[in-house]
Amino acid sequence: MKDVVxxxxxxxxxxxxxxxxxxxxxxxxxxxxxEFLEIGQPTLSHHMKILCDSGIVSSRKDGKxxxxxxxxxxxxxxxxxxxxxxxxxxxxxxxxxxC
Amino acid sequence: MKDVVxxxxxxxxxxxxxxxxxxxxxxxxxxxxxEFLEIGQPTLSHHMKILCDSGIVSSRKDGKxxxxxxxxxxxxxxxxxxxxxxxxxxxxxxxxxxC
DNA sequence: CTTATACATCGAAATTTGTCAATATAAAAT
DNA sequence: ATTTTATATTGACAAATTTCGATGTATAAG
Numbered sequence: 001m002k003d004v005v006x007x008x009x010x011x012x013x014x015x016x017x018x019x020x021x022x023x024x025x026x027x028x029x030x031x032x033x034x035e036f037l038e039i040g041q042p043t044l045s046h047h048m049k050i051l052c053d054s055g056i057v058s059s060r061k062d063g064k065x066x067x068x069x070x071x072x073x074x075x076x077x078x079x080x081x082x083x084x085x086x087x088x089x090x091x092x093x094x095x096x097x098x099c
Numbered sequence: 100m101k102d103v104v105x106x107x108x109x110x111x112x113x114x115x116x117x118x119x120x121x122x123x124x125x126x127x128x129x130x131x132x133x134e135f136l137e138i139g140q141p142t143l144s145h146h147m148k149i150l151c152d153s154g155i156v157s158s159r160k161d162g163k164x165x166x167x168x169x170x171x172x173x174x175x176x177x178x179x180x181x182x183x184x185x186x187x188x189x190x191x192x193x194x195x196x197x198c
Numbered sequence: 199c200t201t202a203t204a205c206a207t208c209g210a211a212a213t214t215t216g217t218c219a220a221t222a223t224a225a226a227a228t
Numbered sequence: 229a230t231t232t233t234a235t236a237t238t239g240a241c242a243a244a245t246t247t248c249g250a251t252g253t254a255t256a257a258g
Contacts, residue, residue: 001116004116008108008110009108009111010111011107011111012111013108013245014100014101017104018100030205039248040249041204041205042206045205045207046245063204063255063256064256065205066204076182079181128234130233138218139217140236141217141236141237142217143235145236147235162224162225162226162234163226163234164225164235201256201258202255202257202258203255204256205254206251206252206253207250207253210249211246212246212247215242215244220240222238223234223236224234225233225235226232227230227231227232
């Protein structure tokens with residue numbers, strides 16, 4: 001359960017949610033993220049560490065740059081946890097409206 | 100977006116996740132929750148306030164007792180936010196495996 | 199080789215959060 | 229009426245979190 005707590009903690013910050021929105025389904029480097037956020041570079045680095053440590057984001061070094069992308073498995077598992085583990089819904093109840 | 104941040108913040112605490120697990124799909128009073136947690140009564144009251152303020156839990160007073168239950172709509176919306184809003188998946192992509 | 203760029207780490211300050219003891223409130227039991 | 233029970237609120241404190249400036253570390257460019 002501590003893993004899940006860590007994930008929700010990571011998601012519970014406005015700047016980090018903004019970061020995830022910017023990344024979206026792409027792969028984005030830190031310098032690009034900095035352009036869209038009103039925080040300093042060390043602060044961004046700190047947030048990226050939290051997002052990576054929780055498993056929400058994964059990083060790839062490419063020369064000078066570090067590229068980040070969202071780890072969709074983690075997101076999927078966490079969303080499933082919310083609907084299934086936490087509230088006893090079956091997968092059928094929690095999705096597939098009308099299937 | 101601040102509403103979502105508030106929800107994730109509320110979920111990002113081990114005791115509050117335990118509380119949600121205990122409540123499950125039932126309606127539970129505070130005194131029952133206290134039996135299962137290793138925290139004092141004021142602390143529980145504090146946590147319940149956070150869960151209620153975020154919309155995850157709703158409360159009903161019944162004489163001396165306060166009964167809590169999980170607000171499934173909030174959970175559903177948040178899980179949808181994770182899969183759809185945050186990552187641009189369609190509902191079809193994010194669920195309904197094999198439908 | 200020197201400089202510039204992209205990012206990480208360190209140390210410190212300010213804010214937020216989790217917890218408890220003490221107290222308050224309100225309903226039920228005696 | 230008084231006491232007990234269930235819960236909320238207040239005030240205080242320690243711990244965690246967010247942020248920044250300064251500095252470190254690679255890599256690329258000149």
